[in-house]
Every structure is written in C-alpha cells, then in structure tokens.
Amino acid sequence: MSASPEGVEAAGPGAGDLVLSFQRSFFTMGRMDSLPLPELEERLKNSDDSTLIQHILQQTVLHPLCNKYPPSVKYRRLFLAELIKKHEMTGAEPLDDLYDALGEVLRSEELKMCHKNYFLLSGENIRLGENVAIISEGTTGLVTWEAAQFFAEWAMENSEVFNCRSILELGSGIGLVGITICKTCTPKQYIFSDCHPNVLQQLRTNILSNGLLLDSDTWNAKDCEVEVKNKYVSEENQGPEITVIGLDWSEVTQEQVELQPDIIIATDVIYDPEVVLCLVSVLEKFLISNERKEQGSVVYLASTVRNPETYHQFKMELDKVGIGHQVIPGPTRKIFPYNRCTEIELLKIVFAHHL
Missing domain, CATH: 3.40.50.150 (Vaccinia Virus protein VP39)
Structure with a gap:
C-alpha cells in the first residue's frame, strides 16, 4: 500500500513521495491544510501534464481501499474540490476522471460512520471506524x-x-x-x-x-x-x-x-x-x-x-x-x-x- 505507484515517477523526480503524502493524509482524513497542496501547485506550474493529478486520484478516491473503507462523504468532496481547483489553475484540458469522481461523491449518502486508515512505516495498516460527528450520542469517544x-x-x-x-x-x-x-x-x-x-x-x-x-x-x-x-x-x-x-x-x-x-x-x-x-x-x-x-x-x-x-x-x-x-x-x-x-x-x- 505504501509503495510508490507504478509509473508515477514519469511525473517528475519525487512525485512518488508527493502522491504518498496525499494518500496518507486522505485516508486519515487529514485537515485540508495538512495536504501538500503548495508543492502540488508548484509542480503543476511547470507542467501542463495531468499525469500527477491522475496518480493522486488513483491512489486516493479511486483506490480500492476507499471503495471498501471510505472517508466521509464531506471529506471526499472537499478533497476532490481542492484537486479540481489546482488542476483548473493549469489551464489544461478538463480531467474527466476528476469530475466523474466528484459526481459520484455528490450522489453518495453521508453515513453515520466513516473510516480512517493509518499507514505505519512498517507497512502495516491500522483501520478505524469512527463517527462522522465530533460529539455523538453524548460522547467524544467515537472519534x-x-x-x-x-x-x-x-x-x-x-x-x-x-x-x-x-x-x-x-x-x-x-x-x-x-x-x-x-x-x-x-x-x-x-x-x-x-x-x-x-x-x-x-x-x-x-x-x-x-x-x-x-x-x-x-x-x-x-x-x-x-x-x-x-x-x-x-x-x-x-x-x-x-x-x-x-x-x-x-x-x-x-x-x-x-x-x-x-x-x-x-x-x-x-x-x-x-x-x-x-x-x-x-x-x-x-x-x-x-x-x-x-x-x-x-x-x-x-x-x-x-x-x-x-x-x-x-x-x-x-x-x-x-x-x-x-x-x-x-x-x-x-x-x-x-x-x-x-x-x-x-x-x-x-x-x-x-x-
């Protein structure tokens, strides 16, 4: 799960590490300001290639783990909105997969429970189901x-x-x-x-x-x-x-x-x-x-x-x-x-x- 996605280095040196940073933040529902968005923006300025955005998408929202143990609908929507914003700044042709993924999320119902996946340096994965609300059923213990x-x-x-x-x-x-x-x-x-x-x-x-x-x-x-x-x-x-x-x-x-x-x-x-x-x-x-x-x-x-x-x-x-x-x-x-x-x-x- 933590290995560099195949072919991602075609997007430039260090692109694999950037994709993995997005992946780790996405699956733990990290704050939007914890995402390496400035680095992504800088890379996209120097290229109109959509390869990097495509790799990030494949290793997050379109990853099989997201289908089975998804972050909250709200989080996925915000995450995709950020990717779309960065991609549109390049002036490149619209990336259909991005908009298709957003449409799928917008049609999804927000469930009571969501999932977080923590990837350890050992390669192990810790999976937690938690409530989408900070305070739920009279307790803060479900997050x-x-x-x-x-x-x-x-x-x-x-x-x-x-x-x-x-x-x-x-x-x-x-x-x-x-x-x-x-x-x-x-x-x-x-x-x-x-x-x-x-x-x-x-x-x-x-x-x-x-x-x-x-x-x-x-x-x-x-x-x-x-x-x-x-x-x-x-x-x-x-x-x-x-x-x-x-x-x-x-x-x-x-x-x-x-x-x-x-x-x-x-x-x-x-x-x-x-x-x-x-x-x-x-x-x-x-x-x-x-x-x-x-x-x-x-x-x-x-x-x-x-x-x-x-x-x-x-x-x-x-x-x-x-x-x-x-x-x-x-x-x-x-x-x-x-x-x-x-x-x-x-x-x-x-x-x-x-x-």
Whole structure:
C-alpha cells in the first residue's frame, strides 16, 4: 500500500513521495491544510501534464481501499474540490476522471460512520471506524483525537517501554493507541477501557478489523460491563492478552483497582474541571494499589492543551495527593498527518518519591 505507484515517477523526480503524502493524509482524513497542496501547485506550474493529478486520484478516491473503507462523504468532496481547483489553475484540458469522481461523491449518502486508515512505516495498516460527528450520542469517544496520534507515534519510537508489560488504557475511545501498541510493540497484556457502551462496541469492532481475534462470549456492550477474564488474543496466540472492560472513573471497583497494571496510559482526557477530579482520584487509587509492587506503576498521559487553566488544575490536583509528574520529550518521527502546531504535552506520572 505504501509503495510508490507504478509509473508515477514519469511525473517528475519525487512525485512518488508527493502522491504518498496525499494518500496518507486522505485516508486519515487529514485537515485540508495538512495536504501538500503548495508543492502540488508548484509542480503543476511547470507542467501542463495531468499525469500527477491522475496518480493522486488513483491512489486516493479511486483506490480500492476507499471503495471498501471510505472517508466521509464531506471529506471526499472537499478533497476532490481542492484537486479540481489546482488542476483548473493549469489551464489544461478538463480531467474527466476528476469530475466523474466528484459526481459520484455528490450522489453518495453521508453515513453515520466513516473510516480512517493509518499507514505505519512498517507497512502495516491500522483501520478505524469512527463517527462522522465530533460529539455523538453524548460522547467524544467515537472519534480519534490528535494526542492519541501523538502518543501512538511516541509508543512506536519507544517500544521497549512496553516490552513484556501489562498496560491499562483509560478512555481508550475507538482504540488507535492500544491497537498501535498491540501491533507494533510487545506488551504482555493490554486492557482497553471506556465507560460508554457505544464506544466499547465500536472499540471491539475496531480490534477485530485489525486482525486481533476475540472470544466474545462474556462481552456485554449493553450494560457496559466486561469480565476481566474475557481475553482477546491475536492469531495463533502470539500477541498480548487483550481485554476490554467498562470502567467508569466515578465508580471504580476494588476488582478493577486490583488489576495492578505496570503502565497506565491516557490521551486527551483532560478537558473538563469535573473530569480532572475523577481522573486524579482514579490514578491515585491505581498507584496506591500498585505501590506494593517492586517498581510500582507508571502513568503516561498525553494532552492537547486546549484550556491552560484546566490543565494547570490537573497538575495542581496531582501535587495535592503526592503524585509527581514530569514533562518528557514527544515523538521525533512524523507518521500521522495531524497538526504539528497543536500544543500537545506528554507527562510521566508516578508517586513523587519515585521520580
């Protein structure tokens, strides 16, 4: 999927890389301003050949993957409009395939769910179904947020952190971080958690669609409860033990606290002062429970800093209960096409005396 499209280099040196950049952004529904449109425009100025536009079209909207797992109708419409605009600027003959593709999209009905495909440097593909609305059914957990992409990149760069470790993820959403770690790192156990039944249902679907098999006999999305013993394992039992649980931060059970994970992960969960108090309480319970372990637990928390006051409050609440935190460097390799200007901070959190 990530190989240079056949014949694309006829459009000029480096054209293959440009096509792949468009492809990666398109299949993750990257923002229009994340597309390499200026570079495309510059190349088209120096040539009236439609070959490059044709290659981009073939590797995005007309690609078989788009037919099977399409981005939203709105996104495809905007994407094609940008390509048409750039092509018309050249004064070249109209490209029928472009207008045919746009007509097809305009005749399509916008569905509730769309798909994102993340292409990793290893050549693997992570596929996620998510809701087209940012807030749907009373939750924001049915979409992928930038801090999740940020942390997934960091995890792939620091895979040794997760080697043979048990991991609990708080607020897993639709699963980008956990699926990435399970596919590219070597954890012993990974526990996905969320509190919303519809999120858990989509999370389960996404785990399955990424080649992680499961025995769902005791999985109950309706009442948002999953037994810890219900394990999801990869093919031939080669991967980590993967569990999905319903975990409400305001009603954490003693059984859940006794999971005692080595590592706790959370991304983009600091957005409301009331949620902050619940989150700090949950972290305190898990860290206290794991204090008797030789190394205790470590928390990695990535946050998009949308409201500095709320984010500062979170750090202050950690200090009040003796939980230490330090900012650690983020990822250095660009894999996902999210907005790099967004302020995202990664914290390592432990009891203060462990820092």
